[in-house]
Amino acid sequence: MMMAGPVLELRNLNKDIPRPGREPFAIFNDINLSVREGEFVSVVGPSGCGKTTMLRVLNGLLPHSGGEILLDGKAADQVSDQLLMGFVFQGASLLPWRTSLKNVLLGLEGRGHNPQEAEQVAKKFLDLVGLNGFENHYPHELSGGMQQRVNLARALAVNPRILLMDEPFAALDAQTRSFMQLELLRIWAETKKTVIFVTHMIAEAVLLSDRVIVFSHRPGTIRSEFNIPLPRPRDMDIKSNPQFLDLENQIWKQIEQEVKAAGGFAQL
Amino acid sequence: MTFFPVRKEITRGAISIFAGVALWEILARALLENELLIPPPSSVASTFWLLLTSGELNRHFATTATEFIYGFSAACLVGVVLGYLMGMYKWFDEIMDPWMAALYSIPVIALVPMIIIWFGIGIFSKIVVVFKITLVAIILNTAAGIKNLDPIWLELAQSMRLSSWQTTYKIRLPGALPFIITGMRLGVGRALLAVVVAELMASNAGLGYLLRDSSETWDSPKLFVTVILLAVIGLTSFNLIKRFEQRMAPWRQTAEWSADS
Amino acid sequence: MNEDRRNLSPLLLRLGSVLAGLLAWHYAAEVLIKDSSILVSPLVVLSKAYEMMIATGELYPHLFASSVIFFYGFVMAILVGVPLGFLMALSPLVRDYVNPWMTTLYTAPRIAFAPVLLLWFGIGAGSKVAIVFLGCLFPVLINSYYGMRVVNREYVELARSYRLDRWALFRKILLPASVPYILAGVRLAIGRGLTGVAIAEWFGATEGLGYLIFFAGQTLNIPVLFVGVAVFAVLGILGFEIVRRVEIYTTPWRGQAQGG
Numbered sequence: 001m002m003m004a005g006p007v008l009e010l011r012n013l014n015k016d017i018p019r020p021g022r023e024p025f026a027i028f029n030d031i032n033l034s035v036r037e038g039e040f041v042s043v044v045g046p047s048g049c050g051k052t053t054m055l056r057v058l059n060g061l062l063p064h065s066g067g068e069i070l071l072d073g074k075a076a077d078q079v080s081d082q083l084l085m086g087f088v089f090q091g092a093s094l095l096p097w098r099t100s101l102k103n104v105l106l107g108l109e110g111r112g113h114n115p116q117e118a119e120q121v122a123k124k125f126l127d128l129v130g131l132n133g134f135e136n137h138y139p140h141e142l143s144g145g146m147q148q149r150v151n152l153a154r155a156l157a158v159n160p161r162i163l164l165m166d167e168p169f170a171a172l173d174a175q176t177r178s179f180m181q182l183e184l185l186r187i188w189a190e191t192k193k194t195v196i197f198v199t200h201m202i203a204e205a206v207l208l209s210d211r212v213i214v215f216s217h218r219p220g221t222i223r224s225e226f227n228i229p230l231p232r233p234r235d236m237d238i239k240s241n242p243q244f245l246d247l248e249n250q251i252w253k254q255i256e257q258e259v260k261a262a263g264g265f266a267q268l
Numbered sequence: 269m270t271f272f273p274v275r276k277e278i279t280r281g282a283i284s285i286f287a288g289v290a291l292w293e294i295l296a297r298a299l300l301e302n303e304l305l306i307p308p309p310s311s312v313a314s315t316f317w318l319l320l321t322s323g324e325l326n327r328h329f330a331t332t333a334t335e336f337i338y339g340f341s342a343a344c345l346v347g348v349v350l351g352y353l354m355g356m357y358k359w360f361d362e363i364m365d366p367w368m369a370a371l372y373s374i375p376v377i378a379l380v381p382m383i384i385i386w387f388g389i390g391i392f393s394k395i396v397v398v399f400k401i402t403l404v405a406i407i408l409n410t411a412a413g414i415k416n417l418d419p420i421w422l423e424l425a426q427s428m429r430l431s432s433w434q435t436t437y438k439i440r441l442p443g444a445l446p447f448i449i450t451g452m453r454l455g456v457g458r459a460l461l462a463v464v465v466a467e468l469m470a471s472n473a474g475l476g477y478l479l480r481d482s483s484e485t486w487d488s489p490k491l492f493v494t495v496i497l498l499a500v501i502g503l504t505s506f507n508l509i510k511r512f513e514q515r516m517a518p519w520r521q522t523a524e525w526s527a528d529s
Numbered sequence: 530m531n532e533d534r535r536n537l538s539p540l541l542l543r544l545g546s547v548l549a550g551l552l553a554w555h556y557a558a559e560v561l562i563k564d565s566s567i568l569v570s571p572l573v574v575l576s577k578a579y580e581m582m583i584a585t586g587e588l589y590p591h592l593f594a595s596s597v598i599f600f601y602g603f604v605m606a607i608l609v610g611v612p613l614g615f616l617m618a619l620s621p622l623v624r625d626y627v628n629p630w631m632t633t634l635y636t637a638p639r640i641a642f643a644p645v646l647l648l649w650f651g652i653g654a655g656s657k658v659a660i661v662f663l664g665c666l667f668p669v670l671i672n673s674y675y676g677m678r679v680v681n682r683e684y685v686e687l688a689r690s691y692r693l694d695r696w697a698l699f700r701k702i703l704l705p706a707s708v709p710y711i712l713a714g715v716r717l718a719i720g721r722g723l724t725g726v727a728i729a730e731w732f733g734a735t736e737g738l739g740y741l742i743f744f745a746g747q748t749l750n751i752p753v754l755f756v757g758v759a760v761f762a763v764l765g766i767l768g769f770e771i772v773r774r775v776e777i778y779t780t781p782w783r784g785q786a787q788g789g
Contacts, residue, residue: 087427280625362542373765375724381746461638483644499637506636
C-alpha cells in the first residue's frame with residue numbers, strides 16, 4: 001500500500017514579499033515537508049504565520065521565492081498547467097450565476113471531456129457530498145454548509161492529486177461545522193485523497209488528520225509535527241479520548257508559546 | 269388584512285390614478301372656455317383613437333422606435349467592449365476617464381444641436397444621438413462591473429487553470445452582467461429623452477416631431493396624446509428592463525428604486 | 530519616492546489623453562474639415578470664451594438667468610422631495626397613493642411635459658422653474674424615500690431597545706443615517722436640473738445658457754455653441770464637486786463618497 005515516493009515534497013520552501021528600499025517581508029521560511037499518498041495533513045499555527053499563504057503557493061496562485069516544490073518527484077513548474085491541485089476556498093466562492101451542477105462542472109469544461117460524461121461525473125460528486133437533488137439550485141438558495149459542500153465537490157471533480165483546503169469550515173456555525181467535519185471524514189474515506197488542511201481549530205485538526213504540522217509565528221517555519229495515531233473511522237466520541245485530549249493540549253501549548261514569542265495576543 | 273398585501277397596494281394605486289383622471293375630467297369640463305388649456309380626458313381619448321386608426325400615430329411611433337432600437341443596441345455592443353477594456357486595463361481607463369467625465373456631465377440636451385448640425389435632419393442623426401447618450405452609461409457601468417468582480421472568483425479561475433479567454437467568457441462577463449444591465453436601465457431613460465429632444469429640434473417624423481407640431485398648432489388633445497404616450501413608453505421600458513434585471517441577476521438584491529438619471 | 534511616481538503616471542495618462550484629443554480636434558477642424566459651420570478648432574472656442582467672459586462679458590447675463598431658474602427649481606425640489614420621501618417611507622398609505630404618479634412622471638421623458646407646462650404657465654419664468662423642479666424632484670424624492678426606508682428597517686429595533694420616542698428616533702438616528710442617500714439623490718438632481726434648464730430655455734426664451742446653445746445651433750455659430758456646452762460641463766462638474774464636499778462634511782464616518 002505504500003507508494004514509491006511521497007506525493008508532495010517541499011524542500012526549503014520560502015516566500016517573501018520584496019519591499020523597495022527595505023528588507024523583504026518574510027512570510028515563511030525553510031519549509032521542509034513530505035506528504036504521502038492518501039495522507040491527511042493539517043497545518044495549524046498562530047494567525048498570520050503564513051500557513052494560508054503556503055497553501056496558495058502550493059496551488060500556484062502565488063509564486064514562491066525560493067526552494068522547491070516536487071509533485072510525484074517532478075518540479076512543480078513543469079507540471080503547473082495541469083490541474084493537479086484541488087483548492088477548497090474558505091468563503092463562498094461559488095459563481096452565483098451558475099447552479100451547483102454547473103459550478104461543479106467549471107473545472108471539467110473545456111478540457112476535452114464529453115459533456116454528458118462530465119455531467120455524470122459532476123452529479124456523482126454532488127451525490128457524494130450529500131447534495132443529491134440540489135443540482136439545479138443556485139448558490140443563494142443554499143445554506144452555508146451546502147455551499148461549502150458544492151465547493152468540495154467542485155474541487156474533487158477534477159480528480160486532483162492533492163486536495164488543498166483553506167479553513168473551509170471557518171465561516172460556518174459551530175454545529176454545522178461539526179457535522180461537516182464528520183462529512184469530510186466520510187468523503188475522505190471514500191475518495192482516499194491526499195489532503196492538506198489549514199485550520200485554526202486544533203480539535204478539528206486532531207479529529208481529521210493523520211498528522212498535524214505546527215507553524216511558528218511569522219516568518220513561519222515548521223516548529224513541530226505531531227503524528228495522530230488515533231484509530232479510524234473516527235467520530236465525535238473520540239474527542240473525549242484521553243489521547244486526543246493530550247495531543248490537543250500539547251499542540252495548544254506550542255501555539256501559545258508561539259503567540260507569546262510573537263509579542264502576545266494583542267499583537268495578532 | 270395581511271392576506272393579500274399586494275392587492276392592497278394595487279387597489280390604492282388604482283384609486284389614486286382613477287381619482288386623478290376623474291378630477292381632470294371634472295376640472296376640464298368646468299373650465300370649458302379654456303379647453304385649449306386642459307382638454308378633458310374624453311377628448312384626449314377620442315383624439316388618440318383617431319390618430320391610431322389613421323395610422324399617423326403608428327408612423328411616428330415606428331420612426332422613434334427605429335431610431336431608438338438601432339442606437340441603443342449599437343451602444344450596448346460598443347459600450348460593453350470599451351467598458352470591458354477600461355475595466356481590465358488601468359492605462360486605458362486613465363486615458364478614457366477625462367472624456368467620460370466630460371460626456372457624462374454635459375446635459376443630454378446640450379449635445380443634440382451639435383449632432384444635428386453634423387449629421388443632418390434625418391433618421392441617422394437621431395440614431396447617433398441615442399448611441400452617444402447610451403454609450404457613456406454602458407461604458408461606465410461595464411467598467412465598474414469588471415472592476416468590482418469579487419476577487420475570489422478570479423482566484424477560482426486561476427485555481428482551475430482556466431485560460432484567459434475562458435476566464436473572460438465564464439467569469440468576468442457573467443459577473444459584470446448585473447452592472448451592465450443597470451447601465452442599460454440608466455441609459456434607457458436618458459436615450460429616450462435624447463431622441464425626443466432631437467426630433468423636437470429637427471425632424472419630420474417621430475413622436476418628438478409630433479410634440480412640436482401639436483404644440484405649435486395649439487392642438488391640445490394631440491399634444492396630450494403624445495405626452496401620455498411618451499410617458500407610457502418611458503414607464504414600460506423602465507419596467508421591462510427592471511424585470512429583465514431581476515431575472516438575469518436573481519442573486520442580487522436590486523433596490524426597488526435605485527438612483528438613476 | 531515610488532509613491533509619487535505611481536501617482537504621477539495616471540495623471541500623465543489623463544493629461545496626455547486630453548492633450549491628444551485636443552490636438553486631434555484642432556487638426557480635424559483646421560485641416561480636414563475647413564468648414565467653420567461644422568467644426569472649429571479649440572483655439573477658436575477658447576478665444577470666443579475669452580471674448581464672452583472677459584472682453585464683452587456677454588456670457589454673464591445668460592449665466593445668471595439660467596442660474597436663477599436652476600436655483601429656484603432645485604431648492605423647491607429638495608424642500609418638497611425630502612419630506613415627501615420620508616412621508617412615503619414611513620406611511621404605506623401615502624406611498625401607495627403617490628407611487629403610480631411618481632413612477633409615471635419619473636420615467637417619462639421630461640421634455641414631453643415642457644409644451645404642456647408652457648401651455649399652463651406661459652412663457653415666463655414660472656414654466657421654466659416648473660420644468661427644472663420636475664427634473665430635480667424625482668431623484669431627491671426617490672432617494673429620500675429609499676434611504677429612509679432602508680434606515681428605518683435597520684434602526685427601528687435599535688431605537689426601541691433604547692426606548693427612544695419616535696421623534697428622538699427620527700432626529701437622532703434616521704435623519705443622519707439617510708443623509709448619504711439624500712445626497713446621492715441631490716447629486717443626480719443636479720444633472721437632471723441642468724438638463725431641465727436647457728429644456729426650459731428651449732421654448733420661447735430670450736436669455737440663458739440653454740437659449741445660447743440653441744440659438745447658436747440655429748445660426749450655425751459653432752464657437753458660441755461650444756462655449757455654451759463647455760460652460761454646462763463645468764457647471765455640472767462643479768455641482769458634483771460641491772455635493773461631494775457637502776457629503777464629506779456631513780458624513781465624516783464614511784470612507785469615500787459613493788460614485789454618482
